[in-house]
Amino acid sequence: MPNFHHTISRRNFMKGLGILGTGLGTAAATAPVFHDLDDIISSPKAEWKRPWWVKYREADNPTTEIDWSLMNRWDARQTAQAPGIQAKYLGADEIKKRYANVLTNKVKAITNDTPGQTLRDYALSSGAGYFMNLPYVTTFMGPQKVATPQSLSVPVWQGTPEENSRMLRSAVIFYGGGQVGFGVIDQKIKDKLVFTNHKGAANSIGFVENFPPPPALGKSYLFEDVEQGYEGATTFVLPSNKQLYEFCFTVPMSKDMFRTANESQIMYSANLSRYRLFGNIQNCIQEFIRSLGYTCYGYASPFSGMMPAIASAQLTGITEGNRNNGFCTSPEYGPILGVFSLVTDMPLEPTNPIDAGIWRFCQTCTKCADACPVNAIPKDHEPSWELPTVYGKPDITHSPGRKQYWTNALDCWLFLTEYNGCGACMATCTFNTNNAPIHELVRTTLATTPLLNSFLWQADKFFGYGLTEDKEAWWDLSMPVYGFDSAATSSQGGYNK
Structure with a gap:
C-alpha cells in the first residue's frame, strides 16, 4: 500500500478517473481575463499566481452564504473557550473538575x-x-520604535492601492506570513464584524464564577473622531474619520505534526507555533507600515484580534469555509494554517472571495465529523441558518447570519483542554495533503468535477493520509524548517517551477 504513493503516475490516475484530456479545456475556460498589460500590472492577482481552478467571486459573496441582516457586533469574550461561558451550560463545579x-x-x-x-x-x-507564560509580545498599536517619515521630515509613502497591496504582500511573506488578502473596512464591517470587546482574560479559569473579566481585561473597541487610534485603560480606539483597510494572512503549520492527532502534544506544538510565529510577524508588519507613514492596528494578544479572522479570510479570498466552522481551508495549504487579520489606514486594493470547490465538497464529506472524538461536528449534508441548542440551551458561542454547519464548540474545546490536544478534524481533512503533482490533481478535480467527490474521498484514504498510527515516528522524519512547505505558494526565485 505505501508504494502506491510513489509509483502511480499522473496519467494513470487521470485515466482511472476517466477525465484524461479534459484539463486544458477547463483551464482555458476558467483562466483569468486581462484586457491589456495595464490590467495585469495593476492587479495584485498578477503577483499571486494561484492555481487555475481557484475562481474569484463577487465581493462580499463567499461560498458560505451570508445574511448580513442577521449579524451584529459580537463580544469576543463570549467564546466557548471561556470557562465562564462553559459554566453557563455545565455549571462552575463541573468546569473546575475538568x-x-x-x-x-x-x-x-x-x-x-x-x-x-x-x-x-x-x-x-x-x-x-x-510565550504564554510571558507578557504578550503583540499590542494594539505595535512597538512604535522605528522612525516615521514625519519625524525625518520626508514625505510619506505614496502608492496606489494596487501598488500598496503588492508591496505589503511581499513584506508579509518575507516576515513569515503565507498568503495575504485585502479588504475595505466599510460601515457594514464596522457594524457587523468588528468585535464589541477584545477576548482579554476570558479564557482564564479564574473567571469561571465571576464572568466577564473586568473592563481592563476585556477592552472594548470604539470608533472615535481622532486622527490616529490609540489604546486606553479600558478601550481600543479606531479613527472613524479615516478610511481603514484590513489585510488577512495565513501562518502555515505542520501537516505531518497534525496527523499525530488526537491527544498529541506533537500536534499541539504545531498548533501553538502559529501564535508564536505570528507575534513576531505582527511586530515586523506594524513597524514596516509605521516606517511608511501609516498606522497598523493589531492583536492585543496573539490569540484575539478585533474581528473574526476566519470571516476575514473568506471575505478576502484566502480560504473557504468548511464543515467544522471553527477553522477554514486554503486551496494551497489545506486546513493546517492559522489566519490573522490586521487593520491599517494605508490604502489597499480589495481581493474577492474564492470558489475552489472546498465548501461544496464539505457538504458531501463527513470525514472530519467521523473523526471527532466527542461528535461535536454535524454530519448533516445540508447546512443551516439555525443555531442548534447546546445542552438544551441557546448557543451563545456563535454569531448568527451564516448558512453553515454549527460545531458544538463547547464540547470541542473542553475535550481539547482536558485531554491535552485534539485536531483530529483538521488532520483527517481530504485537503490535508502535500504538494506532490498527484495531489494537485486531486484538488483540481475536487474543484471542477463535484461528481467525483465520493471517489476522491476514498482515494485520499488510499494515498495514506489522515491520522498516523505511529505518533512517535514523527521524531525520525526529515522535515523542512518549521515543519511546513514555505514554497507552497511561490512561483519565482527558483521555487516550485
Whole structure:
C-alpha cells in the first residue's frame, strides 16, 4: 500500500478517473481575463499566481452564504473557550473538575509513556508555547520604535492601492506570513464584524464564577473622531474619520505534526507555533507600515484580534469555509494554517472571495465529523441558518447570519483542554495533503468535477493520509524548517517551477 504513493503516475490516475484530456479545456475556460498589460500590472492577482481552478467571486459573496441582516457586533469574550461561558451550560463545579483533570491526565500520560504524550512530546509543546507564560509580545498599536517619515521630515509613502497591496504582500511573506488578502473596512464591517470587546482574560479559569473579566481585561473597541487610534485603560480606539483597510494572512503549520492527532502534544506544538510565529510577524508588519507613514492596528494578544479572522479570510479570498466552522481551508495549504487579520489606514486594493470547490465538497464529506472524538461536528449534508441548542440551551458561542454547519464548540474545546490536544478534524481533512503533482490533481478535480467527490474521498484514504498510527515516528522524519512547505505558494526565485 505505501508504494502506491510513489509509483502511480499522473496519467494513470487521470485515466482511472476517466477525465484524461479534459484539463486544458477547463483551464482555458476558467483562466483569468486581462484586457491589456495595464490590467495585469495593476492587479495584485498578477503577483499571486494561484492555481487555475481557484475562481474569484463577487465581493462580499463567499461560498458560505451570508445574511448580513442577521449579524451584529459580537463580544469576543463570549467564546466557548471561556470557562465562564462553559459554566453557563455545565455549571462552575463541573468546569473546575475538568480543568483539574488537565494536570492529572498529563502526569498519567507521561508516566505511561503514551504515544503523543511522552515526556519529550510535552517538552516540545512547552518550548512551542513558552510565550504564554510571558507578557504578550503583540499590542494594539505595535512597538512604535522605528522612525516615521514625519519625524525625518520626508514625505510619506505614496502608492496606489494596487501598488500598496503588492508591496505589503511581499513584506508579509518575507516576515513569515503565507498568503495575504485585502479588504475595505466599510460601515457594514464596522457594524457587523468588528468585535464589541477584545477576548482579554476570558479564557482564564479564574473567571469561571465571576464572568466577564473586568473592563481592563476585556477592552472594548470604539470608533472615535481622532486622527490616529490609540489604546486606553479600558478601550481600543479606531479613527472613524479615516478610511481603514484590513489585510488577512495565513501562518502555515505542520501537516505531518497534525496527523499525530488526537491527544498529541506533537500536534499541539504545531498548533501553538502559529501564535508564536505570528507575534513576531505582527511586530515586523506594524513597524514596516509605521516606517511608511501609516498606522497598523493589531492583536492585543496573539490569540484575539478585533474581528473574526476566519470571516476575514473568506471575505478576502484566502480560504473557504468548511464543515467544522471553527477553522477554514486554503486551496494551497489545506486546513493546517492559522489566519490573522490586521487593520491599517494605508490604502489597499480589495481581493474577492474564492470558489475552489472546498465548501461544496464539505457538504458531501463527513470525514472530519467521523473523526471527532466527542461528535461535536454535524454530519448533516445540508447546512443551516439555525443555531442548534447546546445542552438544551441557546448557543451563545456563535454569531448568527451564516448558512453553515454549527460545531458544538463547547464540547470541542473542553475535550481539547482536558485531554491535552485534539485536531483530529483538521488532520483527517481530504485537503490535508502535500504538494506532490498527484495531489494537485486531486484538488483540481475536487474543484471542477463535484461528481467525483465520493471517489476522491476514498482515494485520499488510499494515498495514506489522515491520522498516523505511529505518533512517535514523527521524531525520525526529515522535515523542512518549521515543519511546513514555505514554497507552497511561490512561483519565482527558483521555487516550485
